[in-house]
Amino acid sequence: MAIWGEASYKVKRAITFHKRFSVAELVDATDLSYVQVEQVVQRLIKQGYVRPLEAHELNPAKQAVAQRVGRPRKRYTLTEDPVKREEFHAGVEAIASAERLSRAKERKPSTPYFNRAMQMIEAIERGADPPSTARLEEAAALLVYGRDFEGLIPEGAEIVQAYYDLAQARLEALRGNYPQAEELLAQAEEAFQTAGLDEQAQRSIDLSLTFRATQGFVEVVNRIRQQADPTPALEALRGLIYDFPSPSYLLLPLQQAVEAIGTAFEASLWLVTRWMPRRWSEDLSACIYPKENLIQTALELAPEKTRLPYLALYHCLCHEDAVDSVRINDLVKTCLERRLKHAPYQFVRPCLDLQEDLDSIATVRASRDWLQRALEILVDNAIQAMLEADSPEKRLTVTTQLAGKVVKISVKDTGPGIPRDVLKKLFKEPIYRPVRGGIGIGLTLAQTIVETYGGDIRVESTTGDERTSTIIVLPVES
């Protein structure tokens, strides 16, 4: 049975919605017993907040019922006395406010101003938008506006303001105003710790460390600009890079560093090849994709998008990472298992035609992670071709074969095939397809990886059932 105070609140709350009501209706609205509701209503009548409706006040429908039965259930309404009404509503609101206060810790910023400001900040941080003054000022104004609104709901306002402080700190870091960013982070950390939100407090601390590292990074970049020989500064940069908890914060400073150094190719070679903290190489996605993001950034800034930078970069990266004896059949199975479980790849029919004894008689000396990435690129290209063309049969065939001293991995699809004019450009220039995103260098990356380990890659496009075949050839480990 609900405690008395809780029953009273439930009945009063239901009255604020019903305005005119019977006890039966309040019973239905509150899930309390008839006796409980009746007692609360009678007490509210005695206190002058509620009164019974007179017969002439009942609407025609209810009057008809009254006439039919002769003993209708009574209906009630709130008093017309404005003072009593306000007291009643204030009492209900006070308890509702207390309830909201109990959930205050869960409150997060949700105004359109905050959302828009965060979109802008995140876009600048990941390099999608330039950090122009106008953009940063617009984001700052949105945060000010948003704070103003969040204060209208007092419950949980301190926690919401702490989220704003976090956002503001990221904005100040983008402006290069690191001391203010640190101050805001300290404020946010304190608010989160007081509220017992340890995860958020930790995030403030992580951001603080990142900003300190970024500040150091920028100072070194400025020194690089001023010096004829950037080597010592670049070595200092290498040490700093290990402090970054997340590669996304590195992208903008990296662009700035590359611009400062002037020779994009050399800068990118230095930074990227000596960059990867070892702790990230355990997780494949952390190992491969952030590196690609950085490489893409560096390549976009390179003065000539020729094949040489691609080859050199990947060559250094691939040699940087540990090479091992790789079992090809196992590699193929792992790759397909990873790719085909994601939508919309589930609609593709995979066919494996692997030489059964291959793994027991031959291995390839290479970085497993990078080789798997090359294979993923080919698999993705094949599947995307079939999905884009909506081929009636979406069949992906992967075969492995030992042919003398080489292993051949073939990826065939039933897509529409590659037009002749595009075939000529393959491996020579980016093949950009807007629907797929990216900058069109996937196949070139795959080729560079394979060539790093002494292999080769070729593409054949026919008019038969299996339209396009991409074949990787790798030397067997002696």
Added chain:
Amino acid sequence: MPLDYKRQALLDVFCHCYEKLLDHLDALHDATQADHEWSEYTVVKECVNPATKAFGSRLPESLDLPALCVDFLARIGGSIVTQLGSSSPAVEVFTECQAAAEASPVVPEVDLTCWQRLGEELSRECYQAILPADSPNLTRAVKPVLIKPSDKQKVRCVPRKAAGESEITFYFASDQFTLQSYVNLPFYFFHEYLSHLHTARLFAESDPCPKPFEEGWLLYLAHDLYCHRLLEDPHPALTHPLPRAHYAHQYIQAEQDDATKEPWVPWGWTLADAFERIVGKDLLRRTSLLVASSPCDHFPGLPNLHWDFVKRVQQWMTRLVTRSPREKEVLLERLAALLQGPDPLDKLFDFLIEREFINT
């Protein structure tokens, strides 16, 4: 995807049986007069709703609508007998209801567009107090309601105010379609039209943030206007006004008490309620419809007019507390006058930030 045949059959049976049950609610009310523990509503809650849940949780094997109808009603009847006793007058009433339902044919592929049209008509009548009949807001193309299966029942619309046809979708969850859901169908559609489809461009449609004006304040207005059409100025199509009003109140309370929602929506509702207690129903309605029919970027440099409106109302109400009763009366007269004069929206916003009332 549209509703499959089995779920459509369930929806048809539910609508048919609930319509008959609605016709007998008054009789159930009479039959439970003597019993303080039971009312027509408790019968629905304790006997009908569990039957709905049980009946709707499994898709039927056959599409024989009369047989499904008999099955559903038998479950309800059994529950009433078990809980109220076979000698209860409610059993007799339900038996009559059952007979009426079984004697009349179940309409296959029940048409919900009648409720959609009613909702649209009610909303249009409200807005025509301030907008011309050929206003773009009121002549926006809206497709007939789509019914889709879902595990959570709701009504949602995609306004498409920039171009194209707006859409309303009714997400049917077969184990959640209670009598309350059926009775509230006109209200759901009315709210969609009043708050989303007939309004101006209140927001970027893809913006995911909560909207205290659209979903809080305007929901309050929709509830107020709907109850007015039920109880004070009855609409002929809204039969059985008292249970309709009661279940509309239930729906609103559940929405406001939903702890999973952001606080902005109940905040908007509470604000509208408080505003009405100060200015009265008429000024609430006129002010709300005026603001709702104005686009979010009406004022240059103010991209979210409706967020700003609710903020200014709250600040205005805070300042009003310090005014004398006479000053409040004067202010309300001014508000009424400016809403009827030229440029009412501009004057309204100026009124809400009256400089003489800002404390220094």
